[in-house]
Amino acid sequence: MLMSSILRTLRFTLFTLLEYVRSGRVLVELAATVAVFYLFFRRLGTPMTAEYFFSTAGLFTLALTFYSASTILGLGDRPQGYLVLARRLGRVGYLIGLYLAALAVVSAAYGAVSLGVALYNPVQGLSLLGWVAGTIPLLLNVALLSALLLLLAPMVLTTGWRLAILAFVALAFSGSLIGGPTLASLPPAVATALDVLRTLFSTPLLPAFTGFALSVSRDYQGLNSVIPLAQLFLTLGLLALAVYTFSRRELIFTGA
């Protein structure tokens, strides 16, 4: 039973990927990958460090995740989806299949960049094990962001809830805008409330921030070793929330 559910989901992932490739949309990822490689990873005078590679590749994959996940989720939000959803695949398989397809595209782009770097401009002192150590939190961050985008997809959450979650995320990131002197100038009660809310809403995002740092440092000593687990659990939590919400939503696909 579980095995056939997994098989159906994987087949739908393949189905989505094939459509994505045949539609030509994947050319955007290809062009972006080539451009990023040329701009940031081609052989220059000084050898590339592992920190530079993981921080630049980390930012690239996160940016790409926004595009790829949004586009692939958009493919799922069309009336064509009714035909697929009217089968045993069901809503869970449908949503997870779209998610896995987005993950596969971004992972492939990261893999291509890594392969290009390994072949044409190897990172100084980075072994295969070091690459794996940096890649795990990097890809978990991709998975985490994809899960957040999945939850925020119009077919999953209503507009009101999406705006509310985006507001929470904005509040969590508001430290650089409303901090220091600005915060001090606010009435004490408002400043305290803002600080509490910011801490409250930024805490769930900690695994994402620390995951990025772990990818760059590849230092798994002490508490750092639990960061990938925290990333994984946060991802699974977001996915579960997305699946739960989607399974209760009324399906009204209106896309082209």
Add this chain to the structure above:
Amino acid sequence: MDAIVVNNLYKSYHTAEVLRGLTLRVPEGEVYGLIGPNGAGKSTLVHLLLGFLRPDRGSLRVLGASDPSRVVGQIGYLPERLRYHLRYTGREYLRYLGQFSDLGGPELDARIDDELRAVGLTQAADQMLSTYSRGMLQRLGVAQALLHNPRLLLLDEPTTALDPAGQREMIDLLRTLRGSGRTVLIATHYLDEAEQLCDRVGVLFGGRLAVEVEAAALRAPGRAVTIRVAGLPTDLVERLRLLSPAVRCDGAEITIEPNTAELQASVVRALLDANIAIISLEPHVRPLEELYLQVVSGQPVMPPAQEAAPGAQDNRPAARRSRPGDTLLRELLWREDTRDQRDDAP
């Protein structure tokens, strides 16, 4: 067992109430036509039966399950709009959809071949769907709906957006489904389709089922027909007039009003005996059309239960007396006939 049981179902989108207390039963093995104007709620009902939407109030059971998602694998669905994933060949598309229904291996290949053959797409099986015409896409839609051998078929506007030839093809194709033992619900606003394909037809109007009729009643001759012929000799005109005052001849046209099956047969026989070529025979208003127009124009349609007051004497001929399951159409036709008879009376 009833394949579809809908009880007092309500569904609205925001403030617009689409279904208002809809009650409907479709026994297993029946081909049921749900007709109604655009926006009447036919597609909404189909989506409720598939579990895409949830009722606001009321209940529904599909193949015995109150949660349609539990039986979704036993339902075949042809969507209203011609929206398919066009980046696949017909065969690839069916293969994927079959796999989503847990089919696979040689069994799936054989099913795909069978269905492609049944809908006449074998030659085009390896072409991309983007090259298919509307008619071909709709036939592929039927193939995918039948691929997993479902117990219940939900066909939402199967001939919409097709040209007349495509509509004819689709109706011919769907006619082959009759007698397959499957339960079929056809939501359509084309009366022809419902008339030709269904065992029973319901008119959805105002968010509920305004009336239900049996197909046998729909196939009754129209209340008035016009027969066009190549030419009418004077002696034949006289003979036709003698058949009944209801027969009127005007040039190459013969009108029978009020019409009956017997009178129509007599006129046609007389024409054939005289070797007159019949060009066409057209009912003025078909029974279903008449009923439909009556419903959508808001004319009062009395439910069968209110037809006769308790204790009232039933003077109708035995064949037309109301029986359980009798259709309102019969009742309406009977009323029309008796009115005509009263009008004809001296």
